[in-house]
Each structure stands twice: as C-alpha cells, then as structure tokens.
Amino acid sequence: MKEIDVRRRVLEENESAASELRRRFKEAGTLVLNLISSPGSGKTSLLESTVVALRERFVLAALEGDIATERDADRLRQLGIPARQILTGGACHLDARQVRRELEDAAFQAPDILFIENVGNLVCPTSYDLGEDFKVVLLSVTEGEDKPFKYPSIFSRAAVTVITKSDLLPYVDFDLEAVRAQVLALNSRADFLVTSVKSGEGVPDWLALLQRRLGGKRI
C-alpha cells in the first residue's frame, strides 16, 4: 500500500513539473519530442540525420538521457547544435524535473525543436511525461515483429512509430505489415514511418512530419 502511495506521489509531482514545462514550451513556440526505444534502435542516428537536414532552417537543441557517458550529446554537439547529457545514475527514464533543470541554460529555452532522447528501454519512460508535444517510439527491424503487442503501453501512447534500419529488412524476418497492424490496433491514429538512415528511406517523410507538427504548434 505504502509503495503504491509513494509511486503515485512521484508521478503526481512529475505531472505538475511536466505541465509547467508544457506551458513554457507553448509560450516559446518550441516543438518538443520525447524519443523512446530499446538501446541501439537508432535514436541518436535518426537525430543526427535530422540535425544535418534541418539545422540551417531551424534552431535545434537536444537533451540526451543515459545511465552513463556523454557519448550521445557529443555526437550531436559535433553537428553544431546545443546538446546536453542528462545522466540518470541508474534510473531507467528521464523525469520532468531533470528537463526543467536544463532550461536554466538559455540555449534550451526557446529552440524551434527540442529533441529529448530518453534512456533506452520500452518500459519506464512510458509513464513519465516530460512536457513533450508527443512521444516517438522507435523499433528497429532486428528487434522482432512481436514487440508492439509485447510493450503495448508505449506503442499506444506514442503519436508516432518509427521503424528503423529498413535497409536490413532483406536479412531478417520482420513482417512490416504485421507490425503496422499491431501498432494501429493499439493506436488507430498513430503515424507509422519506415526509415533507414543508411539508405535514406523514409527520412524525408520524418522531416515533413516534424515541419508539419511545428507549423501546427505555431498557428
């Protein structure tokens, strides 16, 4: 009983910090994405391609959640955008207060798009709102076609599902249509994109989606 109360309190505190963040991002006109996937699905790689494609037209920034190392933030800083690593020291997800702390730095207060790469897993990040406009779940074709139904919470809450590494489809058993059907059964309004940063497939659709969403936020 006590454990349930503590968990509820933690989530309530997170909700209130997330609402404040959402208000601030709305005022600033910043589109905020919360990217969630297993480790190695290709979150940072997709962000790298996105940054290279959009950095001249938009002001971009990224927050990178990880248990340890600055590697992902380094990868994005090398491309010339402000990126900060949030080290959770073992926790399996980011929370809204960690994001709020980063907003003390002016570079993160009002970009056009703020990418938040969550800690790699399909479970804990699902319950923690970060004040984002929408969650993006990534699933690479090497992870198995049963994953949406195995991890239904994240696939039903993410507005966008991005299948990654489509260049590897010839080498694995991954029935794209079966995966699409699972995702749509969980969330009939989900956007479903099939991408590869190696071949470039689907990347233009992803960039178009971001620009459409940014436009929608600023109306």
Ligand SMILES: Nc1nc2c(ncn2[C@@H]2O[C@H](COP(=O)(O)OP(=O)(O)O)[C@@H](O)[C@H]2O)c(=O)[nH]1
């Ligand atoms: N073949 C292929 N490999 C990819 C693709 N995207 C990422 N990778 C590889 O997958 C590995 C993990 O990628 P990373 O972006 O670090 O994943 P993250 O842990 O989700 O951020 C790296 O070795 C990438 O080069 C892709 O589209 N095709």
Ligand SMILES: [Mg+2]
């Ligand atoms: Mg990464």
